[in-house]
Amino acid sequence: DAGITQSPRHKVTETGTPVTLRCHQTENHRYMYWYRQDPGHGLRLIHYSYGVKDTDKGEVSDGYSVSRSKTEDFLLTLESATSSQTSVYFCAISEVTTGETQYFGPGTRLLVL
Amino acid sequence: AQSVTQLDSQVPVFEEAPVELRCNYSSSVSVYLFWYVQYPNQGLQLLLKYLSGSTLVKGINGFEAEFNKSQTSFHLRKPSVHISDTAEYFCAVSPYQKVTFGTGTKLQVIP
Numbered sequence: 001d002a003g004i005t006q007s008p009r010h011k012v013t014e015t016g017t018p019v020t021l022r023c024h025q026t027e028n029h030r031y032m033y034w035y036r037q038d039p040g041h042g043l044r045l046i047h048y049s050y051g052v053k054d055t056d057k058g059e060v061s062d063g064y065s066v067s068r069s070k071t072e073d074f075l076l077t078l079e080s081a082t083s084s085q086t087s088v089y090f091c092a093i094s095e096v097t098t099g100e101t102q103y104f105g106p107g108t109r110l111l112v113l
Numbered sequence: 114a115q116s117v118t119q120l121d122s123q124v125p126v127f128e129e130a131p132v133e134l135r136c137n138y139s140s141s142v143s144v145y146l147f148w149y150v151q152y153p154n155q156g157l158q159l160l161l162k163y164l165s166g167s168t169l170v171k172g173i174n175g176f177e178a179e180f181n182k183s184q185t186s187f188h189l190r191k192p193s194v195h196i197s198d199t200a201e202y203f204c205a206v207s208p209y210q211k212v213t214f215g216t217g218t219k220l221q222v223i224p
Contacts, residue, residue, distance in 0.1 A: 004156075035214075040122075042203060042216040043157070058211065090156055101147075102212060104156030 003027055004105040006091050012111045019078040021108050023091030025071075031094045032074040033102065034058075034066060036087040043090065049074055081112045115140035115206050119215035126194055127223050134189040134218045136204030146187040147205040147212070148178055157203060163187065174198065194222050 003026030013019050023032060031050055035043040035058075045058030047066040055066050063085060065077045078085055091105040118137045126132045138144065145164050149157040161172025168180040178189045187204060199222045204215040 040216060042119075043214040045211055048211070092157075101159045101162065102157075104158065106156050107154075 004091060004093055004103060006089075006105040006108050008108060009106065010109045012113065013081050014113050015082055016080050019081050019110065019112075021076045021089055021091075021110070023074045023076070023105055025074075025093050027093060027095075027103070028071060029093040029095045029103075030071075031096070031100075032068065033092040033094075034064070034074065034076045035090045035092065036060065036085075037090060037107075038087050046076065046089075078110075081110075083112050086110060086112045115144060115208055115213050117204050117206050117213055117215035119204055119218050121218050122216070123219045123221065125221045125223055128196055129193050131192050132190065132194050132198075132220065134202050134204075134220065136187045136189065136215060138185050138187065138204070138206045140185075140206060140208055142208045144206045144208045146178075146180060147207070148172065148176070148187070148189050149203045149205060149214075150174075151201045151203065151217075153200070160189070160202070194220070196222050196224060198222050 005024045007022045033048040034046040037043050044060045046064050049055045049068040067075045089108045092102040094100040094102045116139050120135050147162045148160040150160050151157045161170045163170045163180045171177045176191050201217045201219045203217050205212050
């Protein structure tokens with residue numbers, strides 16, 4: 001298994017509070033991604049990173065920010081959580097992008113009350 | 114922009130029967146195609162992928178898929194399913210940097 005961990009694995013928070021999810025990899029892969037998974041929507045890309053301090057938006061980036069200060073860590077922040085951000089969040093990594101397999105972390109279940 | 118359509122949200126099938134999970138895509142450029150599997154409470158893992166060459170791609174656990182450019186399809190098949198194949202399956206396309214996933218098909222294998 002690819003060395004990808006996500007923390008926390010479960011979180012319950014209240015509307016309006018900030019939340020930070022962490023993805024940590026030990027594979028030294030260049031690319032890292034944050035997805036959210038919701039019933040009927042599959043996986044949707046939130047943000048991705050193609051190197052330290054290099055990030056770009058995905059299709060559902062509103063309300064989310066990311067940071068990558070080290071190759072191994074990719075943080076996803078919900079500045080002010082809303083109930084619509086209740087979801088399962090997955091981190092993924094790949095060595096290159098085009099045509100390359102993505103390796104997924106175990107996911108974080110976030111419930112915003 | 115590209116898109117992926119998985120027409121069947123759920124597919125029930127009896128154990129040892131064959132199964133086909135359908136995937137259609139649209140893209141204005143050539144794409145790479147993937148099937149991922151997600152077991153309960155886990156992340157996704159790659160089943161197989163098509164990059165180029167032979168249109169019949171074999172993957173893990175006895176699965177295979179056929180790329181059909183004229184029909185823009187990449188259907189997943191297995192000749193005989195097992196209980197352990199119960200999972201959700203995602204088709205995905207990737208022409209450039211970003212991968213677009215379908216909405217998933219839940220395969221339920223009935224004993």
